[in-house]
Amino acid sequence: MIYTVTLNPAIDLIIRLEGIMTRKKNNRIFQKTQDIGGKATHVSVVLSTLGVPNIATGFIGADNQEILLTLLAEKGVRCQFVSQPSSATRTSIILLDQSGEGSYMLTEPGFQAAPETMQRLLQFLQNNVQEGDWVVFSGSPPQAFSVSDYAALLESVSQRRGRLVVDVSGAYLREALRVQPFMIKPNEFELEQLLGRRLRHTREIVWEVERLMKQGIRLVIVSMGKNGSMVGYDKAVYKITPPMVEEVNDTGCGDVFVGGVIAKLYQNSTLEEAIRFATALSATKAAQKGSSDFSLELAESWQSAVRIEQIGGVDR
Numbered sequence: 172m173i174y175t176v177t178l179n180p181a182i183d184l185i186i187r188l189e190g191i192m193t194r195k196k197n198n199r200i201f202q203k204t205q206d207i208g209g210k211a212t213h214v215s216v217v218l219s220t221l222g223v224p225n226i227a228t229g230f231i232g233a234d235n236q237e238i239l240l241t242l243l244a245e246k247g248v249r250c251q252f253v254s255q256p257s258s259a260t261r262t263s264i265i266l267l268d269q270s271g272e273g274s275y276m277l278t279e280p281g282f283q284a285a286p287e288t289m290q291r292l293l294q295f296l297q298n299n300v301q302e303g304d305w306v307v308f309s310g311s312p313p314q315a316f317s318v319s320d321y322a323a324l325l326e327s328v329s330q331r332r333g334r335l336v337v338d339v340s341g342a343y344l345r346e347a348l349r350v351q352p353f354m355i356k357p358n359e360f361e362l363e364q365l366l367g368r369r370l371r372h373t374r375e376i377v378w379e380v381e382r383l384m385k386q387g388i389r390l391v392i393v394s395m396g397k398n399g400s401m402v403g404y405d406k407a408v409y410k411i412t413p414p415m416v417e418e419v420n421d422t423g424c425g426d427v428f429v430g431g432v433i434a435k436l437y438q439n440s441t442l443e444e445a446i447r448f449a450t451a452l453s454a455t456k457a458a459q460k461g462s463s464d465f466s467l468e469l470a471e472s473w474q475s476a477v478r479i480e481q482i483g484g485v486d487r
């Protein structure tokens with residue numbers, strides 16, 4: 172079983188504007204839609220679409236939970252969130268104009284998780300996670316969520332010999348490295364934040380991927396948007412180049428990538444097969460209007476356009 176943990180889910184409000192967004196001008200909206208947000212929720216959408224058994228959990232604000240739970244149910248996702256009373260699940264506003272330059276994302280902080288809510292999630296993981304299960308922590312924790320609480324959730328999985336996947340930033344990522352997750356997926360900025368310095372050349376990223384693998388992280392992925400990703404696995408480091416696509420909405424591409432990698436590895440594909448598929452699937456997400464849409468059909472045909480080249484390795 173795979174559990175996806177979204178500690179701060181969101182309802183994405185996708186707003187599409189006529190023309191190019193301009194200050195001091197009436198920027199007219201021509202489309203407004205709601206979609207799934209919060210990162211690990213997107214991973215569950217990919218897993219459910221591919222028929223991989225998974226449960227979406229985490230925290231959810233009771234006041235408006237039906238909106239997100241309905242969106243997830245429509246995508247076939249089985250949910251067991253910890254619902255916090257008198258709290259609202261936040262909104263992430265995704266602004267898209269017609270410049271083709273990518274989205275603006277405006278995210279609310281969301282509600283603070285009460286101690287009782289945290290304990291309920293911890294109890295859920297302790298009662299359900301079994302050896303060999305995957306547990307995916309993806310997305311920012313709620314405001315004021317302590318690093319020690321985050322560590323307690325990770326430890327509860329490690330103690331049950333679950334396979335940890337962590338896609339988070341800052342102090343939470345630093346804490347996650349301590350329990351040696353199976354997989355991490357920082358983007359370039361999050362990796363620089365972790366190191367406290369800029370990474371100006373590809374070679375520097377390769378070195379850091381090699382260093383993280385030496386620290387015991389089995390699968391290190393550094394996502395680089397439309398420039399693809401750097402992947403470290405089994406002592407080798409690969410540069411992954413995605414197919415070129417006409418971008419409609421870049422929101423959620425990283426999460427679809429994570430879902431694609433996990434789904435394929437769970438189904439015993441090789442790493443190359445998993446990365447090739449996930450890169451193509453993530454590219455199809457960029458070509459869709461929503462936050463959680465992608466195309467399996469397009470991904471199948473785009474896989475051959477994904478370039479994978481080894482550019483480093485721990486023993487090279």
Ligand code: TA6
Nearest residue numbers: 181208209210263310311423462
């Ligand atoms: O990665 C895409 C996305 O999940 C959006 O759907 C939006 O909800 C945002 O990221 C939330 O990011 P955060 O890091 O605040 O959890």
